Amino acid sequence: MQPTVLINKHRNTALLISASNKNKLVIKMGEGKLTVSSLSTKEIDTLEYTVSTYSPKLAAQLYLNHSGGVSKRAKLHLEKIAKGEFSGMLNLE
16 A cells, blocks of 8 residues: 545645555644544545645655644654655555
């Protein structure tokens, strides 16, 4: 699984870091501390997220510098992605 940047029509972004049949682990950009959240495919559809061509590595670097802070768990994932240990995009189909 490769991390993927998601975006919706409101220009809200999330970094998809892991996927299973039922749930996806994401780090959503927003106010306050960035954390790892679990979203179902239905929730992703409800939030109208689509796959972006934006680089996961660049997104991770930006997320790491978030003014609201980053949880330990999120930081571990973001640091790996920012170092380029992952590349490519996840096919959500």
